[in-house]
Amino acid sequence: MLKPCWKIYRSFLVLVFVLLFGYSKGQTRRDSIGSGQFSFGMRNTLSAFTDAQSLGLGSGAEVRIRLAKQINTEWFGDYISTNVQNLGYRRDAHIGWSVLFYLNKDPLLAGKLSAYVLAGHCFDYTQVYSDWPGVPVGERWSSAVQGGLGIHYNLTRRFDVSLLSQYMVHFGTNIITSIDYDEASKQNYLSITKGSGLSQEGHLLTTLSVNYMLGYLWGKK
Amino acid sequence: MGKKVVLPWKKTVLLLALVCIAIGPFFGQTDTSYIHKGLLRVAGTFAIGDMPENKITNAYLTGNLEYYPDKTVSFRGDAYFLMNSLTENSILKANDAIYFGGVYHFRTHSAFDLVFGFQPGVSYTQMLKADGQNDVATICPLASVVTGFNFFAEKWFHIQVNVRYTIGQHLSQTTEMSISELSFNFGLGFNLF
Numbered sequence: 230m231l232k233p234c235w236k237i238y239r240s241f242l243v244l245v246f247v248l249l250f251g252y253s254k255g256q257t258r259r260d261s262i263g264s265g266q267f268s269f270g271m272r273n274t275l276s277a278f279t280d281a282q283s284l285g286l287g288s289g290a291e292v293r294i295r296l297a298k299q300i301n302t303e304w305f306g307d308y309i310s311t312n313v314q315n316l317g318y319r320r321d322a323h324i325g326w327s328v329l330f331y332l333n334k335d336p337l338l339a340g341k342l343s344a345y346v347l348a349g350h351c352f353d354y355t356q357v358y359s360d361w362p363g364v365p366v367g368e369r370w371s372s373a374v375q376g377g378l379g380i381h382y383n384l385t386r387r388f389d390v391s392l393l394s395q396y397m398v399h400f401g402t403n404i405i406t407s408i409d410y411d412e413a414s415k416q417n418y419l420s421i422t423k424g425s426g427l428s429q430e431g432h433l434l435t436t437l438s439v440n441y442m443l444g445y446l447w448g449k450k
Numbered sequence: 451m452g453k454k455v456v457l458p459w460k461k462t463v464l465l466l467a468l469v470c471i472a473i474g475p476f477f478g479q480t481d482t483s484y485i486h487k488g489l490l491r492v493a494g495t496f497a498i499g500d501m502p503e504n505k506i507t508n509a510y511l512t513g514n515l516e517y518y519p520d521k522t523v524s525f526r527g528d529a530y531f532l533m534n535s536l537t538e539n540s541i542l543k544a545n546d547a548i549y550f551g552g553v554y555h556f557r558t559h560s561a562f563d564l565v566f567g568f569q570p571g572v573s574y575t576q577m578l579k580a581d582g583q584n585d586v587a588t589i590c591p592l593a594s595v596v597t598g599f600n601f602f603a604e605k606w607f608h609i610q611v612n613v614r615y616t617i618g619q620h621l622s623q624t625t626e627m628s629i630s631e632l633s634f635n636f637g638l639g640f641n642l643f
Contacts, residue, residue, distance in 0.1 A: 286591050286619065308572070310619065312621055360624065388552065437593075440552075
């Protein structure tokens with residue numbers, strides 16, 4: 230028995246695939262150059278401007294499915310760990326997808342830079358820990374939208390190095406963290422409480438990745 | 451953090467690496483068939499790593515597996531197993547890591563394979579707490595770059611020398627510690643296909 234949120238998520242994915250399939254079938258010959266390319270890559274992500282007020286480091290993987298000459302999609306997963314002012318830490322697991330719109334007319338050529346704008350959607354699971362004994366772990370699921378700018382540099386026709394900067398806005402249950410002062414020990418500590426209602430939290434993600442085009446899912450054989 | 455052992459081998463190792471990198475191309479052969487599209491190679495190596503922020507030096511048993519879809523790029527996975535710290539009273543109890551990523555191979559037109567790679571990874575780390583008990587082990591994301599060379603001396607074998615810089619941080623409820631490390635590894639590899 231699927232939970233309601235997973236039913237929505239499944240329906241969303243089906244809709245996305247139907248739209249993508251429809252798009253790929255409706256292209257002209259020139260638009261379809263590169264359509265169907267399938268790439269795999271590994272990535273590191275720096276997460277900045279979270280409530281933790283310090284940089285987080287993540288590692289993850291991604292696949293790309295190219296829909297048209299100037300349109301690509303990126304499907305990614307990241308595991309990010311962030312120190313919270315030496316009083317605790319947080320862990321984020323991201324899974325999501327983005328659509329990349331290339332600004333060049335002929336992108337992804339060997340020895341060339343390809344710039345793009347991107348927009349997408351993401352799901353996130355967060356855990357926040359305090360080093361202070363007795364403070365419960367805060368956890369939440371959230372959904373996010375993201376947008377940003379990036380570049381690929383193709384070292385060869387199939388192999389590229391990519392740098393991406395995107396802003397991600399999360400909507401989910403509310404975890405409130407604050408730095409409190411303990412009178413007895415005269416020390417600061419991280420307090421974590423679960424708030425009511427929906428919260429909005431944003432952060433800037435900068436991602437460096439290497440990718441290799443493995444082949445074609447459709448189109449060129 | 452314990453007292454750091456004086457290690458004169460560090461300079462020796464660095465000098466050896468520089469000499470190898472400098473003279474390697476002169477031993478290159480004109481036959482480059484060892485480095486070919488579809489090459490699958492594996493290497494078993496030992497590594498020495500230095501964590502400058504914590505003044506800890508570590509010894510690792512390491513290995514890597516690499517596939518060349520063409521002559522200039524490859525996919526490579528590395529595994530590091532911490533044998534022990536060479537520094538006395540090190541608080542590092544576990545620091546085993548796996549890396550996976552892409553490597554670019556500079557064309558030397560010889561059997562000397564100069565490489566530069568980017569490999570994200572994760573590590574399994576555990577520290578010693580102030581009370582002498584082991585802290586909980588955690589999984590930490592890592593970023594790393596690797597450079598060095600493979601020297602294909604025979605059809606089935608090669609020598610591997612690598613220098614890797616890893617960035618990471620161990621975070622737990624009792625310990626927050628940088629595990630960023632500069633490591634050097636050397637070993638023998640086998641060309642499987």
